[in-house]
Amino acid sequence: MESQEPESHKSQSSAAACRSTPTREPYPSYLRLYENGELGRRARRLLDLLEDCTVCPHQCHVNRKKEERGFCQATAEPEIASYGPHFGEEEPLVGSHGSGTIFFSHCNLRCVFCQNYEISRAWDAERVSLEELASIMVSLQARGCHNINLVTPSHYVPQIVGALEIAVGKGLHTPLVYNSGGYDAVDTLKLLDGIVDIYMPDFKYASGEVSRKYSGVRDYPEVARLAIKEMHRQVGDLVIDEEGIARRGLIIRHLVLPHGLAGTKEVMEFIAKEISPRSYVNLMAQYYPAFKAYQYPEIARRISRKEFEEALWIAREASEEFRLA
Numbered sequence: 001m002e003s004q005e006p007e008s009h010k011s012q013s014s015a016a017a018c019r020s021t022p023t024r025e026p027y028p029s030y031l032r033l034y035e036n037g038e039l040g041r042r043a044r045r046l047l048d049l050l051e052d053c054t055v056c057p058h059q060c061h062v063n064r065k066k067e068e069r070g071f072c073q074a075t076a077e078p079e080i081a082s083y084g085p086h087f088g089e090e091e092p093l094v095g096s097h098g099s100g101t102i103f104f105s106h107c108n109l110r111c112v113f114c115q116n117y118e119i120s121r122a123w124d125a126e127r128v129s130l131e132e133l134a135s136i137m138v139s140l141q142a143r144g145c146h147n148i149n150l151v152t153p154s155h156y157v158p159q160i161v162g163a164l165e166i167a168v169g170k171g172l173h174t175p176l177v178y179n180s181g182g183y184d185a186v187d188t189l190k191l192l193d194g195i196v197d198i199y200m201p202d203f204k205y206a207s208g209e210v211s212r213k214y215s216g217v218r219d220y221p222e223v224a225r226l227a228i229k230e231m232h233r234q235v236g237d238l239v240i241d242e243e244g245i246a247r248r249g250l251i252i253r254h255l256v257l258p259h260g261l262a263g264t265k266e267v268m269e270f271i272a273k274e275i276s277p278r279s280y281v282n283l284m285a286q287y288y289p290a291f292k293a294y295q296y297p298e299i300a301r302r303i304s305r306k307e308f309e310e311a312l313w314i315a316r317e318a319s320e321e322f323r324l325a
């Protein structure tokens with residue numbers, strides 16, 4: 001989820017109509033899979049993928065357990081940049097005690113404007129074992145965080161599920177937020193069905209030419225469409241509880257770029273027609289030219305107020321029922 005500047009999200013919930021009373025289903029969902037042993041089976045299946053890595057759409061087929069590195073540069077041992085309660089995320093994630101973010105190092109995208117480039121390029125990464133990652137999850141819960149917010153998780157799905165199994169054994173009962181750049185493999189997402197309660201992908205671009213130029217992957221739009229459909233199939237529209245906290249569902253982020261380069265119209269129409277007209281959409285105005293963006297004159301500036309207002313109008317035109325953060 002590398003285009004995000006963690007401290008700068010501004011959000012407001014307009015979701016009163018979507019608040020719900022908790023059901024009697026096991027919650028978070030992964031508790032059921034832990035009880036019946038499926039969580040452990042999924043973890044082992046996912047961890048096996050690291051020997052011939054097909055975890056994400058790059059399908060690198062490297063053996064990460066032997067320190068071979070594919071596009072993302074991540075090996076089998078997870079690396080993190082930081083973790084802790086975070087109050088800059090969308091309001092339904094933050095509540096009164098914050099969202100329990102874990103910032104994973106490396107990334108499976110190469111965004112030239114990455115606002116977290118020190119993290120995505122692993123300049124200051126710390127290797128942790130699965131047991132340590134599990135302890136971090138439990139420590140965030142102990143600090144009262146409303147969720148475990150996995151930031152840029154796509155290349156570490158096996159390790160996250162492996163750590164989750166350990167963490168549940170230590171008492172974890174806080175829902176997971178899968179906070180990705182949207183470049184996720186459907187086969188991997190299917191193995192997260194019943195594990196993740198809240199998906200929060202970006203949908204960055206509608207054009208493959210634009211995604212190739214600024215994020216290094218030409219098939220981003222097709223991949224993101226399929227991934228977001230699968231995420232929505234699993235969890236549906238965002239449901240917020242009576243305390244205003246996200247319980248389950250999909251949040252989609254879209255960063256507005258200068259000159260309409262993100263393809264906001266196509267993205268919003270796709271969400272309205274093929275995901276849900278009642279989607280929770282965070283239309284983000286905080287683009288600024290970070291990292292290598294100054295090498296590209298057309299994106300070497302912030303967006304104007306007019307550009308953002310146009311994006312908002314486009315979103316409203318696509319669906320009057322969007323819940324816009």
Ligand code: SF4
Nearest residue numbers: 053056059060070072
């Ligand atoms: S997770 Fe990394 S090594 Fe595996 S397929 Fe994706 S980019 Fe390649």
